[in-house]
Amino acid sequence: MADTPHPTRISMPATAKRGDIIDIKTLIQHEMETGYRRDANGRVIPRDIVAHFEVRYLDEIIFAADTFAGVSANPYFAFSTIVGDSGPVTFTWTDLAGRKTVETRTLTVT
């Protein structure tokens, strides 16, 4: 598994039939620090958020979202997709500093 600085959970079927519509649900454990809060000494706590989330299936983007400071901590994304060929589904969350959390699952077409 690729470098994953933040814990994630992905739920999707491991196998499906061609043409099926499958649901994919993802969670990432992330503070989503807004940049608007101050610490006990009055200093601004720097913004630290997931800014972009992208899902590729056989290298084609099937879901993408830009996220901003208004998104809750530990963001949850759920979407559906149509099953084509067997292959990897890659999930990439990118923070403001460009750091990535990457997870891959394999979808096997039966």
Next chain:
Amino acid sequence: MVGLVFAASQAVGLCSLAAQTNLPSRPAIAKPGNVYQSPATQAQQADDGANPAMLWVGQGEKLWSSTDAGDGKSCAGCHGDAVASMKGVATRYPQIDAKSGALLNLEGRINQCRTDRQHATPYAYESAPLLSLTAYITLQSRGMPRDVKIDGAAAAQFEAGRSFFVTRQGQLNLACTQCHDQSVGQKLRGDTISQGQSGGWPAYRFEWQTMGSLHRRLRACSLGVRAEQLPFGSPEYVALELYLAWRSQDLPLDAPGVRR
């Protein structure tokens, strides 16, 4: 602040509903806390793929086999697979520790293994690792009813917990029972008051944007009536926790919960 004052005025309104406070208070039909949540929140709790608390469970599962601590012996090194060895364990907490005679909740027991058996520093209450391990171990009792001992060595603690539950406290002069027995189903700020059952905890609370322990929830209720917030893990809250566990009767554990 405005919100708090508003909550206070509503809570004072509840006082008038209260009749007596010194009754043993176990609801005739126990209902889990999630049935008082919105349908969307209930759905999120019911689906492990959507329940954000499962992120902590996943971390707990990792920690269970981690050899980083103290002597380099993991929890799994002594206890094996938690799915088998920890099944039903959470239903028996809080319980009296045979060695010290103290009442321990699950967090207390985990930290006892940390210090006495792993020779590592205890986890801070409310820290991510302690919440994660507590959630992971509690999950192994999902669907099982509570099985706490309230007699013998635990009797005095149980009575302390019961008495805490029925005693008026704080500037608003409200007892737990006045909300969680006598005002169930009523609205308080944005919440619907539940029976104050503990089986959904630790839980993910949207207001906190994170996972929290039962004691964090209790501290929120103490603050709500403008009473002193006791420290996390304080003996008073652990005794109260024992009373709450008994009070939930046959209600199956359904932690980790999701709350507004």
